[in-house]
Amino acid sequence: MIPSGKARVAGVFGWPVGHSKSPRLHGYWLDRYKIDGAYIPLPVAPENFIEALRALPRLGFAGANVTLPHKEAALAAVDRADPHARRIGAVNTIVTAPDGTLDGSNTDGYGFLENLRQGAPGFDAAAGPAVVLGAGGAARALIAALIDAGAPEIRVVNRTPERAEKLIEALGGPCRMVPWAERAAALDGAALLVNATRLGMAGQGPLDLPLDGLPKSALVNDIVYAPLETPLLKSAKARGNRTVDGLGMLLHQARPGFRAWFGVDPEVTPALRAFVLAD
Numbered sequence: 001m002i003p004s005g006k007a008r009v010a011g012v013f014g015w016p017v018g019h020s021k022s023p024r025l026h027g028y029w030l031d032r033y034k035i036d037g038a039y040i041p042l043p044v045a046p047e048n049f050i051e052a053l054r055a056l057p058r059l060g061f062a063g064a065n066v067t068l069p070h071k072e073a074a075l076a077a078v079d080r081a082d083p084h085a086r087r088i089g090a091v092n093t094i095v096t097a098p099d100g101t102l103d104g105s106n107t108d109g110y111g112f113l114e115n116l117r118q119g120a121p122g123f124d125a126a127a128g129p130a131v132v133l134g135a136g137g138a139a140r141a142l143i144a145a146l147i148d149a150g151a152p153e154i155r156v157v158n159r160t161p162e163r164a165e166k167l168i169e170a171l172g173g174p175c176r177m178v179p180w181a182e183r184a185a186a187l188d189g190a191a192l193l194v195n196a197t198r199l200g201m202a203g204q205g206p207l208d209l210p211l212d213g214l215p216k217s218a219l220v221n222d223i224v225y226a227p228l229e230t231p232l233l234k235s236a237k238a239r240g241n242r243t244v245d246g247l248g249m250l251l252h253q254a255r256p257g258f259r260a261w262f263g264v265d266p267e268v269t270p271a272l273r274a275f276v277l278a279d
């Protein structure tokens with residue numbers, strides 16, 4: 001649908017932003033639900049970000065997503081950030097309130113959990129120990145979500161131990177640090193294994209992790225989605241584990257923003273996945 005003069009408008013801030021799948025994703029939903037709206041890329045350099053963000057209400061924007069490298073700056077710049085975003089230290093979704101002030105939230109952890117719920121029906125974070133590889137921004141968001149969803153134990157495995165320690169200190173919960181060298185042993189008795197490092201992504205190094213110690217009942221998720229079936233997911237599937245790929249996390253994290261800006265809770269469907277992947 002071509003936007004009219006009354007269209008609701010949102011966008012995504014990033015620098016660069018050309019690789020972002022968000023315009024295509026939101027564009028698909030706008031078309032699918034026949035909404036009079038537009039969602040556009042907003043390439044804004046870090047030195048201009050705060051000014052650009054503060055201009056959103058004056059430009060009539062319903063809100064925006066925020067991607068790298070602006071997520072931390074967005075937390076400081078919004079008028080109100082929800083407690084979850086404050087805990088993670090980053091904002092990825094901004095909604096303009098009727099009085100022109102800005103509300104910030106972080107939906108990455110929501111997207112992570114919704115992806116597991118949709119991809120592995122019956123998934124329950126409280127079912128057993130989780131092993132999370134990585135302690136970067138994405139790991140922080142999904143570990144906070146796992147804590148809130150009742151995970152009884154979270155083993156955080158990261159190459160740089162100081163980063164894992166900092167994350168655990170900030171988030172608390174049932175987290176404990178496992179040295180990177182002991183990652184294979186950390187799989188013992190796990191109910192969930194998540195790769196939240198860059199390893200296994202096209203152009204990055206391989207993830208060297210023998211799965212022998214992982215229970216066959218464990219769910220395996222890779223948040224890397226390029227390639228869609230990472231070597232980790234391939235070997236987990238081959239030995240009989242249930243697997244969920246990372247694309248759904250990206251798609252589900254977009255839902256709360258779309259709902260707030262355009263008034264519809266959009267669905268994540270096979271057709272949407274195919275459309276986003278065809279980019």
Ligand SMILES: NC(=O)c1ccc[n+]([C@@H]2O[C@H](COP(=O)([O-])OP(=O)(O)OC[C@H]3O[C@@H](n4cnc5c(N)ncnc54)[C@H](OP(=O)(O)O)[C@@H]3O)[C@@H](O)[C@H]2O)c1
Pocket residue numbers: 108133134135136137138139158159160163196197198199201205223224225246247249250251253
């Ligand atoms: N599916 C989704 O919606 C979604 C959302 C966000 C991110 N992602 C993906 O998740 C990955 C992580 O993103 P991020 O934003 O958290 O990145 P980040 O903050 O830069 O963190 C990168 C993580 O990868 C680890 N790592 C990088 N190279 C490594 C190596 N050679 N050996 C061992 N560990 C290594 C880092 O360990 P150190 O701390 O030791 O450097 C750190 O834990 C990326 O591939 C990104 O595309 C997916």
